Amino acid sequence: xxxxxxxxxxxxxxxxxxxxxxxxxxxxxxxxxxxxxxxxxxxxxxxxxxxxxxxxxxxxxxxxxxxxxxxxxxxxxxxxxxxxxxxxxxxxxxxxxxxxxxxxxxxxxxxxxxxxxxxxxxxxxxxxxxxxxxxxxxxxxxxxxxxxxxxxxxxxxxxxxxxxxxxxxxxxxxxxxxxxxxxxxxxxxxxxxxxxxxxxxxxxxxxxxxxxxxxxxxxxxxxxxxxxxxxxxxxxxxxxxxxxxxxxxxxxxxxxxxxxxxxxxxxxxxxxxxxxxxxxxxxxxxxxxxxxxxxxxxxxxxxxxxxxxxxxxxxxxxxxxxxxxxxxxxxxxxxxxxxxxxxxxxxxxxxxxxxxxxxxxxxxxxxxxxxxxxxxxxxxxxxxxxxxxxxxxxxxxxxxxxxxxxxxxxxxxx
Amino acid sequence: xxxxxxxxxxxxxxxxxxxxxxxxxxxxxxxxxxxxxxxxxxxxxxxxxxxxxxxxxxxxxxxxxxxxxxxxxxxxxxxxxxxxxxxxxxxxxxxxxxxxxxxxxxxxxxxxxxxxxxxxxxxxxxxxxxxxxxxxxxxxxxxxxxxxxxxxxxxxxxxxxxxxxxxxxxxxxxxxxxxxxxxxxxxxxxxxxxxxxxxxxxxxxxxxxxxxxxxxxxxxxxxxxxxxxxxxxxxxxxxxxxxxxxxxxxxxxxxxxxxxxxxxxxxxxxxxxxxxxxxxxxxxxxxxxxxxxxxxxxxxxxxxxxxxxxxxxxxxxxxxxxxx
Numbered sequence: 218x219x220x221x222x223x224x225x226x227x228x229x230x231x232x233x234x235x236x237x238x239x240x241x242x243x244x245x246x247x248x249x250x251x252x253x254x255x256x257x258x259x260x261x262x263x264x265x266x267x268x269x270x271x272x273x274x275x276x277x278x279x280x281x282x283x284x285x286x287x288x289x290x291x292x293x294x295x296x297x298x299x300x301x302x303x304x305x306x307x308x309x310x311x312x313x314x315x316x317x318x319x320x321x322x323x324x325x326x327x328x329x330x331x332x333x334x335x336x337x338x339x340x341x342x343x344x345x346x347x348x349x350x351x352x353x354x355x356x357x358x359x360x361x362x363x364x365x366x367x368x369x370x371x372x373x374x375x376x377x378x379x380x381x382x383x384x385x386x387x388x389x390x391x392x393x394x395x396x397x398x399x400x401x402x403x404x405x406x407x408x409x410x411x412x413x414x415x416x417x418x419x420x421x422x423x424x425x426x427x428x429x430x431x432x433x434x435x436x437x438x439x440x441x442x443x444x445x446x447x448x449x450x451x452x453x454x455x456x457x458x459x460x461x462x463x464x465x466x467x468x469x470x471x472x473x474x475x476x477x478x479x480x481x482x483x484x485x486x487x488x489x490x491x492x493x494x495x496x497x498x499x500x501x502x503x504x505x506x507x508x509x510x511x512x513x514x515x516x517x518x519x520x521x522x523x524x525x526x527x528x529x530x531x532x533x534x535x536x537x538x539x540x541x542x543x544x545x546x547x548x549x550x551x552x553x554x555x556x557x558x559x560x561x562x563x564x565x566x567x568x569x570x571x572x573x574x575x576x577x578x579x580x581x582x583x584x585x586x587x588x589x590x591x592x593x594x595x596x597x598x599x600x601x602x603x604x605x606x607x608x609x610x611x612x613x614x615x616x617x618x619x620x621x622x623x624x625x626x627x628x629x630x631x
Numbered sequence: 632x633x634x635x636x637x638x639x640x641x642x643x644x645x646x647x648x649x650x651x652x653x654x655x656x657x658x659x660x661x662x663x664x665x666x667x668x669x670x671x672x673x674x675x676x677x678x679x680x681x682x683x684x685x686x687x688x689x690x691x692x693x694x695x696x697x698x699x700x701x702x703x704x705x706x707x708x709x710x711x712x713x714x715x716x717x718x719x720x721x722x723x724x725x726x727x728x729x730x731x732x733x734x735x736x737x738x739x740x741x742x743x744x745x746x747x748x749x750x751x752x753x754x755x756x757x758x759x760x761x762x763x764x765x766x767x768x769x770x771x772x773x774x775x776x777x778x779x780x781x782x783x784x785x786x787x788x789x790x791x792x793x794x795x796x797x798x799x800x801x802x803x804x805x806x807x808x809x810x811x812x813x814x815x816x817x818x819x820x821x822x823x824x825x826x827x828x829x830x831x832x833x834x835x836x837x838x839x840x841x842x843x844x845x846x847x848x849x850x851x852x853x854x855x856x857x858x859x860x861x862x863x864x865x866x867x868x869x870x871x872x873x874x875x876x877x878x879x880x881x882x883x884x885x886x887x888x889x890x891x892x893x894x895x896x897x898x899x900x901x902x903x904x905x906x907x908x909x910x911x912x913x914x915x916x917x918x919x920x921x922x923x924x925x926x927x928x929x930x931x932x933x934x935x936x937x938x939x940x941x942x943x944x945x946x947x948x949x950x951x952x953x954x955x
Contacts, residue, residue: 306750306770307791310807514789517747517771520729524748542790549792549809569832571790571813575882576860577832614858 264314267304267554269541270336271297272355273346273370274322279478293346293369294319295526296534299518300541302525304548311549317541333360341556344540345385346370346533356382365560367543369536374427377584378620381627386543386563386585388536392424394619395503396431398591398603399473399496401617404435405605408470412463412493413442414485416476424475424498440467445481459488473497500595503603505574506535507594512602515573539578539587543570575602576615584627588615656912657954658919659715660928661688661702663947668702668718673912673919673930676940682718685711690732691950695739700952703730703744710744710755715954725762727753734775734784736799743784745772752786752795754802764802769793774816780823783841787814787828794828796844806844811835815864816908820891821871829864829878836864836878838894848894857883866908870915875933877918879906886920886929888936900938902929907948913955921948 271294278288297317304315320335322328328351336343337360345352349371356366366385368376372392376385390398403409411432415425425442432439443462463472463485472489474497476482482499494500508529511519518538522530530538547559547568562568564585569577574590581588593601604614616622658671661684668684668691671677685704692701693715700713703726710724710733726733727746734743741763744753752766752775769791776785777799784797792814796806811830818827819841826839838848852862863881869891870876876889885899886906903922906929910919918931927941928948 303770303790306788307793310769310791310793310795311809514771520748546792546812569812571832575863577812577834610858612858613860615860 264308264312265548265552265554267313267315267342267544267548268340269297269301269315269317269544270340270343271317271319271346271537272322272328272332272336272343273320274326274328274351275324276348277324280480289528289531292531293344293533293537295522295528296369296530296537297344297541299522299525299534300538300545303538304541304545307545307549311552313545313548313554315541315545315548328355329358332358337361337364341365341554342367342544342559344369344537346537349373349376352376352385353380353382356385363556365544365556367540369533369540373423374620377586378626381584381629383629386540386580386587388540388587389532390503390505390589390591391586391619392427393430394586394589394591396424396427397434397618398503398593398605399428399501400431400435400437401603401605401608402501402593402601403437403471403496405601405607408494409437410467410469411437411439411471411473412465412467412469413439413473414462414475415442415444416474416478416480416482417444417446418478420477421475421498424477428473428475428497439473440469441465445476447480459485460490463488463493464490469493471496472500474499501600502594503591504532504594505589505591506530506532507592507599509594509597509599510574510592512599513573513575514571518573535572539570539572543568543580546570581616581622583622583625584620584629586619588613590615591618655955658910658928659691659693659700659952659954660921660944660948661691661950662945663687663689663923663949665945665947666704667945668700668713669944669948671928671942671944673917673942676930676942678942678944681945684713684718685709685720689949690730691952692733692735692742693952693954694735695737697954701733701735701742702950703733705729705731710742712757722760724755724757724760725753726755727751727762727765732773732775734777736777736784737779737781743775743777743786745775745786747771747773747789750788752784752797766797766802766804768795768804774814774828776817776819776826778819778823778826778841779821782823783819783826785817785819785826787817789813789815789831794826794839794844808839808844808846810837810839810846811849816866818867818869820869820873822873825869825873827867827869827876829867831863831865831881834859834862834864836867836876836889850889850894850896852878852880852883852887852896852899854880854883854885854899857885865906866920868909868911868918870911877909879909879920881905881907882924884922886918886931898936900931900936902931902938903927903941908951910951910953912953919951919953921951923947923949 301317344367368387472495474482476498486495547562551558564582572578591603604617608617610617660669668682670679686706690703703710710726712722726744730744742755754763768786769788771789772786773789774787786795794808811833813832828837836850837846840847862883866879873891876891878887888898904924906920907923908921920929927943930940
C-alpha cells in the first residue's frame with residue numbers, strides 16, 4: 218500500500234479522536250478500518266472465479282464385440298477433472314480459482330431443459346459431450362448464444378463446415394483429419410490401392426466419405442467398396458464370411474474399414490481372403506489419443522490420469538482435458554475471465570497449448586477446430602504420428618490434415 | 632568471497648590440467664532406452680564404452696570434485712551415486728518418484744529433484760542421503776537449476792507455464808514468473824544476473840532478470856525450410872563471459888547460436904535429430920549435444936562454430952555431463 222496514503226489516513230484519524238461525539242468518531246474509525254483492512258482482505262479472498270460446466274447425457278451401451286474392453290460410461294469426465302486440477306495448480310500462483318460442475322442428463326432426460334434451467338445464466342464455458350444432432354440443438358438455443366461450447370463428443374465434418382456454429386469449438390479431430398492422417402501414412406508406404414468396407418450406420422458412411430475425400434486428395438485409389446450387412450450373427454460365422462466377403466479379383470494393398478461402433482471391424486484382421494493389413498476404425502486407427510502414446514511428455518499425463526481415474530485415458534478424456542486447459546490457459550494469459558477476451562485469445566495466433574503430441578495446439582480461426590497431430594496406432598504399438606514428415610504446408614503442417622482455410626465451408630463470420 | 636577464491640583455485644587447477652593434456656575430457660551420456668551410460672572420448676571422437684547403469688537413466692550431473700556422477704534412473708525411482716572412474720554404484724538418493732531432471736548446488740552438498748508426477752521439488756542432503764524438504768510447485772516441474780551465487784533455486788513447471796523462484800536458505804517460493812507455454816530448461820548466466828528459459832511450445836527463449844524476476848527479452852527463431860512448430864527449444868547454455876548462448880532446438884535438429892549481449896540469433900548449426908541437452912567442454916571451446924532420435928551426440932567446435940563430428944552412442948541419448 219502507498220505509504221503516502223497511509224499517513225494521510227493517520228492524520229485524519231488522530232484529529233477526530235479528540236472529538237467527543239460518538240457517531241462521528243465511529244464513522245471515522247470505520248472509514249479508517251475500511252481503508253486499511255478492506256483492500257488487504259479483499260486481495261486475499263477475491264480470487265478470480267472461473268466456473269466451467271460439463272454437460273453430457275447417458276448413452277446406451279453398444280453391442281459388445283469383446284469382453285476385453287469394458288464399456289466406459291463416463292468417458293470425458295475424468296479428463297475434465299484432471300484439467301481443472303491443473304488449471305487450479307496454476308491458479309494458485311496467478312490468483313484464479315477454477316471449478317467444474319457436471320451435469321449428467323439421464324438416458325430418458327431432456328438435455329435442453331437441463332441447459333436452460335441449470336447452465337444458462339450460471340456458466341460461460343460449457344464442455345459438451347453429446348452426439349452431433351444434440352450438440353447442434355444445444356448450440357442453437359437462445360440461451361447458448363453468448364456462451365462458449367467446447368465440443369468433445371463429435372468428429373463430424375459437417376459441424377466444422379456448412380453446419381458450423383459460431384459458439385462452438387471442436388476438440389476432437391474431424392473424420393477428415395483422421396482419414397488424411399491415414400492417407401499420408403499409406404502414401405509414404407505406397408499402399409495406394411484400397412478396398413473400402415463400410416458398415417450400415419450413418420456414422421460409418423460419414424467416415425467412408427472422409428476416406429474417399431482423403432483418397433482423392435492424396436492420390437490413393439479405392440479399387441472396391443462394399444457394405445457390410447448385419448444379416449447374421451457375426452460372432453459365429455465371421456470366420457468363413459469375411460473370407461468370402463473379401464474375395465476379389467481386384468488387386469488391393471490395404472483393407473480400409475468404416476465401422477465406428479466396432480460391430481464387425483475387429484473380425485476382419487487375419488480372416489481376409491488375401492493377406493492384407495486392416496486400417497481405418499479398426500486395425501491401424503487414427504486418433505487424437507492412445508494408451509501406447511508416451512512421447513513428448515505424454516507418459517506423464519498417462520500416469521497422472523491412470524492414478525486419478527483408474528483406467529486409461531480415452532479420446533474424450535483427452536479432449537475434455539484440453540478444453541478445460543485451453544480455457545485455463547486463456548484466462549491465465551489474458552488475466553480476464555469474461556467470454557469475449559478469452560474467446561478472442563483462444564482463436565488468436567498468440568494461443569498455443571501443450572497437447573503432449575509434440576506440436577503446439579491452437580484453434581483454426583475459420584472453423585473452431587483444434588489444430589492437432591493425429592496418432593496412428595495399432596492396439597499395442599504407436600505406428601506413426603501425422604502429419605507425416607514430408608507433407609508440407611506454408612503455415613502449419615498440421616493444416617495438411619482436414620479442411621484447410623480455402624476449402625472450408627464454414628462462414629460463421631458472415 | 633570464499634566462493635570466488637574457490638572458483639579461482641578450480642580454474643587454476645583446470646588450466647594446469649589442460650596445459651598438460653589438451654582436451655582430455657570425457658563425455659558421459661545417459662541412454663534412456665538402453666539403461667546404460669555411454670562414455671565418449673571427444674578428442675578421438677569415439678565411443679569408449681557403454682556401462683549398464685539402471686532402468687531409464689535420464690538426468691546426469693558430476694560432483695564439483697569430479698569424483699562422483701549422479702544419475703537419475705527414473706524407473707527405479709532413485710538417483711544413483713556412481714564412481715566417475717570405476718562406474719561402481721556407490722549409493723542411492725531418495726529422489727521421490729520418477730526423477731528426471733535435478734540440480735546440484737554450487738557446494739555440491741545438496742541436490743534438488745523435479746518430481747513431475749507429484750508437482751514437487753525434493754531437496755536432498757547428499758551426505759546424509761536424506762530428504763530435507765518437499766516443495767509444492769506447479770504441474771509437471773521439469774527444468775531445475777541453482778544460481779551460481781547459490782541465492783536462487785529455480786523450478787520450471789511445464790504445464791503451469793511458470794518459473795518458480797525458490798530461496799535456497801529456507802526452501803520456499805519467493806516469486807513466480809508466468810512464461811511462454813511448456814517451459815523446459817533454465818540456465819543462469821555465470822554472474823547469476825540473468826536466467827535463460829526455453830519454451831518448447833512457443834518456440835522461444837526468454838531472458839529473465841534475477842533482480843526483478845521479470846522477462847526482459849524474448850527471442851524467437853527462424854530456420855529456413857522448417858515450419859515454426861518444429862522449432863522447440865529445450866536445453867540452453869550460456870558461456871561464462873556471457874558472449875554467446877547456445878540453444879538446442881529439438882525437432883528442428885539445430886543448435887542456435889545467440890549473441891548473449893545483443894540477443895541476436897547469429898547462426899543455426901545442423902546437428903542430429905531431436906537435439907535435446909547440451910554441455911560445454913571445461914575450456915568452453917567445444918559443445919556437446921545429445922540427439923534423442925538419431926541416437927548420437929554432436930561435437931561442435933565453438934572457435935569455428937562448426938559441427939565437427941557425430942558419434943553414435945546408443946538408443947535415446949538423454950543427458951550429458953563432462954568430466955575434465
